[in-house]
Amino acid sequence: MIEFKNLVKTFGTRTVLKGVSFAIAQGEILFILGTSGTGKSVLLKNLVGLMRPDGGEIWIDGEETSRFSEDEYLRVRRKVGMVFQQPALFDSFTVFDNIAFGLRRLEKLPEDQIRERVREALGAVHLAGVEEKYPPQLSYGMQKRVSLARTVALRPQVLLFDEPTTGLDPVTTTAVNQLIQELSRKLKTTSIVVSHDMNCALSIADRILVLDQGQIVDQGTPGELKKSQVPLVRDFLAEVLA
Amino acid sequence: MTKVASSLLTDIGGCVLFFKDIMRTLIRKPCRRVDFFDQVWKVTVQSVSTTGMAGFFVGAIMTVQFALQMKEFGALGFLGGLATSATVREVGPLLIAFMLSGKVGAFTSAELGTMRVTEQIDAIRCLGADPLQEMILPRFLGIVVSSFFLLTLGLIMSIFGGMIMGAAFAGVNFEEYLRHIPTIVTLPSVLNGIVKCFVFALVLATICTYKGFTATGGAKGVGQAVVKTAVSTMVCIVIFDWLTSFLSDITVRVVLGAQ
Ligand SMILES: Nc1ncnc2c1ncn2[C@@H]1O[C@H](COP(=O)(O)OP(=O)(O)OP(=O)(O)O)[C@@H](O)[C@H]1O
Numbered sequence: 001m002i003e004f005k006n007l008v009k010t011f012g013t014r015t016v017l018k019g020v021s022f023a024i025a026q027g028e029i030l031f032i033l034g035t036s037g038t039g040k041s042v043l044l045k046n047l048v049g050l051m052r053p054d055g056g057e058i059w060i061d062g063e064e065t066s067r068f069s070e071d072e073y074l075r076v077r078r079k080v081g082m083v084f085q086q087p088a089l090f091d092s093f094t095v096f097d098n099i100a101f102g103l104r105r106l107e108k109l110p111e112d113q114i115r116e117r118v119r120e121a122l123g124a125v126h127l128a129g130v131e132e133k134y135p136p137q138l139s140y141g142m143q144k145r146v147s148l149a150r151t152v153a154l155r156p157q158v159l160l161f162d163e164p165t166t167g168l169d170p171v172t173t174t175a176v177n178q179l180i181q182e183l184s185r186k187l188k189t190t191s192i193v194v195s196h197d198m199n200c201a202l203s204i205a206d207r208i209l210v211l212d213q214g215q216i217v218d219q220g221t222p223g224e225l226k227k228s229q230v231p232l233v234r235d236f237l238a239e240v241l242a
Numbered sequence: 243m244t245k246v247a248s249s250l251l252t253d254i255g256g257c258v259l260f261f262k263d264i265m266r267t268l269i270r271k272p273c274r275r276v277d278f279f280d281q282v283w284k285v286t287v288q289s290v291s292t293t294g295m296a297g298f299f300v301g302a303i304m305t306v307q308f309a310l311q312m313k314e315f316g317a318l319g320f321l322g323g324l325a326t327s328a329t330v331r332e333v334g335p336l337l338i339a340f341m342l343s344g345k346v347g348a349f350t351s352a353e354l355g356t357m358r359v360t361e362q363i364d365a366i367r368c369l370g371a372d373p374l375q376e377m378i379l380p381r382f383l384g385i386v387v388s389s390f391f392l393l394t395l396g397l398i399m400s401i402f403g404g405m406i407m408g409a410a411f412a413g414v415n416f417e418e419y420l421r422h423i424p425t426i427v428t429l430p431s432v433l434n435g436i437v438k439c440f441v442f443a444l445v446l447a448t449i450c451t452y453k454g455f456t457a458t459g460g461a462k463g464v465g466q467a468v469v470k471t472a473v474s475t476m477v478c479i480v481i482f483d484w485l486t487s488f489l490s491d492i493t494v495r496v497v498l499g500a501q
């Protein structure tokens with residue numbers, strides 16, 4: 001169970017998140033929609049302690065985490081994995097070592113299990129056989145999928161996806177969406193997906209949250225949101241219905 | 243004006259705190275040896291040719307400068323000793339620092355800045371590692387340690403340069419050039435040079451890792467970080483040169499006097 005209570009984040013004189021509150025249950029797939037620059041990435045980064053909020057609380061499984069020390073956050077990061085908006089791969093490591101990075105440090109698995117996990121994770125994103133390549137040798141879409149595999153390989157209880165399908169072709173986009181659904185169904189993984197893609201939000205989300213200028217302007221199940229009267233939501237929907 | 247002053251103070255404060263963090267990481271959870279040796283090797287290889295060449299010409303320049311004046315006093319026998327002493331005490335460390343700041347400093351801040359703005363540093367933290375321990379510390383130590391190798395190399399090359407120039411320009415043969423080096427280049431001079439080299443390397447390593455680590459705002463931000471690294475290291479190195487010049491002199495005297 002994850003809950004945000006009145007979260008506020010400020011950069012200098014600009015308040016990016018102006019009191020955001022919502023909760024998400026285990027196994028749920030929550031989509032966060034919103035225009036560029038409303039603070040979606042900032043919201044996710046606050047959850048894993050890459051940024052600290054200036055106000056409000058974050059609760060993960062009954063613990064208020066926003067004032068945790070960096071060491072205590074290791075515990076949170078074992079539970080909550082994040083896929084970044086950019087591929088964020090380590091250029092001087094092979095794809096294999098990129099994916100093994102977290103498995104070696106967070107999970108401290110033996111090497112033969114790591115090999116198994118890497119193979120499995122790459123299979124899940126339809127990328128078998130690139131283990132020995134370096135990230136700059138891969139296309140952007142492939143890098144993005146490796147990055148997805150790197151986090152999924154850790155099998156965290158909660159997965160945060162920051163625009164996982166932006167820049168991917170339709171076929172791979174479907175595969176990624178299926179992967180998110182599968183993880184939720186099989187492993188009871190909770191997912192928070194930041195996306196611009198109303199279409200896939202409507203098809204795989206349990207709940208959708210619409211963020212505008214640092215505030216939640218609407219939320220509900222896909223069915224509820226289709227009937228929304230909020231202008232921004234109608235704009236998002238217009239594209240799908242057209 | 244107040245804005246400039248306050249941003250300067252924030253910068254200095256940030257740098258000092260960052261240095262403190264690096265030291266704490268060094269004591270609590272040092273980086274892996276492989277990473278450290280890897281960085282020492284990289285930095286040394288990157289700068290070995292420029293430092294060697296610069297050292298050679300500095301030796302040559304110092305010799306020409308001293309020769310012009312010493313000829314009048316008929317003291318050409320001391321040429322090698324004086325030129326080397328000046329290089330050890332002052333020009334060598336300063337030169338190595340400038341070379342390193344242009345090459346390794348810029349490279350390091352660009353590399354770390356890129357890692358920052360492409361979310362790689364965030365990713366490192368999320369995957370259970372400490373970027374200070376795995377990224378910053380090896381680079382920091384790499385610069386500090388390899389600066390000693392480079393200083394030694396620069397000095398040896400400067401003696402070569404001086405010897406050749408002394409022979410060509412002032413008619414001082416090699417043996418004569420070398421004879422007074424041990425008498426004039428004393429232990430305090432050498433210690434002075436080593437202390438300076440160490441301080442400059444610390445300053446450079448702190449600034450370039452700090453600027454890279456705290457870069458923001460995409461490719462442009464990385465560019466700005468690199469420029470700021472170059473400017474602030476040059477300025478800081480000169481300031482610290484002035485500081486260490488008499489501080490190290492006093493310390494060396496006290497230490498030697500106490501023995
Ligand atoms: N480290 C930072 N320092 C200062 N401002 C920041 C920082 N990170 C984000 N911001 C600002 O916070 C705002 C929200 O950024 P964020 O990255 O969360 O947007 P986003 O909703 O993810 O947009 P996009 O869809 O383009 O990714 C932006 O205006 C950005 O300039």
Ligand SMILES: [Mg+2]
Nearest residue numbers: 040041085162
């Ligand atoms: Mg974003």
